[in-house]
Amino acid sequence: MTRRGLIAPALGALAAACSPLGLLNAVGPRDRGVRRVARSIPYGDHPRQTLDLYAPEGAADLPTVVFFYGGGWDSGSKDLYGWAAQALAAQGFVVALPDYRVVPEVVFPAFIEDAAAATARAAELVADRGGDPSRLGVAGHSAGAHLAMMIALDPRYMRATGKPDLIRAAAGLAGPYEFLPFNVAASINAFGHVDDPLQTQPLTFARPDAPPVWLGHGTADVTVHDEDSILLDTRLRELGVRAELRLYPELTHEDLIATFSPLFRKKAPVLAEVSDFFHRTLNDA
Numbered sequence: 001m002t003r004r005g006l007i008a009p010a011l012g013a014l015a016a017a018c019s020p021l022g023l024l025n026a027v028g029p030r031d032r033g034v035r036r037v038a039r040s041i042p043y044g045d046h047p048r049q050t051l052d053l054y055a056p057e058g059a060a061d062l063p064t065v066v067f068f069y070g071g072g073w074d075s076g077s078k079d080l081y082g083w084a085a086q087a088l089a090a091q092g093f094v095v096a097l098p099d100y101r102v103v104p105e106v107v108f109p110a111f112i113e114d115a116a117a118a119t120a121r122a123a124e125l126v127a128d129r130g131g132d133p134s135r136l137g138v139a140g141h142s143a144g145a146h147l148a149m150m151i152a153l154d155p156r157y158m159r160a161t162g163k164p165d166l167i168r169a170a171a172g173l174a175g176p177y178e179f180l181p182f183n184v185a186a187s188i189n190a191f192g193h194v195d196d197p198l199q200t201q202p203l204t205f206a207r208p209d210a211p212p213v214w215l216g217h218g219t220a221d222v223t224v225h226d227e228d229s230i231l232l233d234t235r236l237r238e239l240g241v242r243a244e245l246r247l248y249p250e251l252t253h254e255d256l257i258a259t260f261s262p263l264f265r266k267k268a269p270v271l272a273e274v275s276d277f278f279h280r281t282l283n284d285a
Contacts, residue, residue, distance in 0.1 A: 025083045029262045031090035033057050036082065037129045043098070043121035044114070051098035051118050052078055054089040059130025063137065063282035066096040066119045070142025070174075070257070073111060073190040074103040087260040088139075091275035094131030096122035100147070108191045108200055112157055115147040120161035135282040137169035137211075139274065141257040142224065145175025146202060149232070152213070153205035169281040171214040171274050174256045176224045177202040177232040206235040212242040214277040216270055218251025242281070246273055 038053040056062070065088060069081040078085075078097045085097040098118035100111050115138075123133035140148035151157045152170035178201050182188045191200045198204045215233050217226040226247055236243035248256065248268045259270040 024261050025080045031087050034086045034089045043118045046101055048099045048101050051096050053129055054085045054095045055130045056089055059094055061132050062094050062130055063135040064126045064131040065093045066122050066138045068140035068144030068147045070144045072186040073143045084260045087271055094126045103190050107193055112150045116151045116157035116161050120163045123166055136166055137278050137282055138167055139171040141173040145172035148172055149202035153202050153210055167211055169212045173216045174221055174224055174253050177228045203232055208239045210241045212281040214244045216246045218248045218256050220250050221253045223253035
């Protein structure tokens with residue numbers, strides 16, 4: 001069990017339009033040479049089951065990354081995170097940015113199932129937009145990192161889409177991977193109904209045949225403590241998985257994703273290092 005004030009109410013506010021991260025989408029500088037090549041393509045029947053695609057100009061046969069934003073499993077919107085997808089795409093990827101259903105309309109495992117369905121749908125779409133679906137990775141920040149790691153480590157979710165071997169690498173930024181017991185509103189509301197809480201934890205599904213994993217965390221994160229990443233990295237390495245851990249001194253929970261923006265990129269090389277991981281692992285896939 002880890003120490004934490006895990007997923008405090010402030011986590012949901014990260015996705016609010018008035019938040020610093022939302023303001024980056026509205027008025028922050030953007031990476032050039034990248035555009036949104038598809039908008040709100042459905043991967044299900046619910047209004048939130050849609051995704052956007054971003055690609056560099058002239059993209060051809062690039063690796064694909066599906067990026068999940070955070071928001072405490074109860075908030076967030078792809079319309080607030082285009083700047084992050086655009087930054088990642090500028091590093092040489094076709095990037096899918098999905099929305100997904102959230103609490104209170106749904107609870108676990110619905111948002112994990114959405115992440116898997118969005119990933120499978122992205123693989124069907126990217127070939128016509130310069131991406132290579134055979135070299136696909138998933139990534140996320142905060143609750144989005146939880147989604148990414150769940151579909152990368154628990155094989156049941158991607159197996160249900162008919163594409164069990166689709167994910168070739170996974171990256172998590174400031175993610176919650178071992179957060180028992182459920183003792184704050186966000187985790188109680190999303191997971192408190194589950195008979196076996198271990199089924200909600202990415203750490204439970206660490207396995208020897210997992211795809212390569214990159215974990216990044218700020219040491220000043222008081223929303224999701226860095227020991228979540230340390231624990232998962234340690235377990236994966238014990239199992240022989242190709243795992244990489246990067247701890248960023250003095251970075252907070254919000255800082256870790258904010259460094260994707262050109263405005264804060266000099267604060268820490270998070271974008272460069274996660275991009276390097278994907279290029280190395282997906283090019284080997």
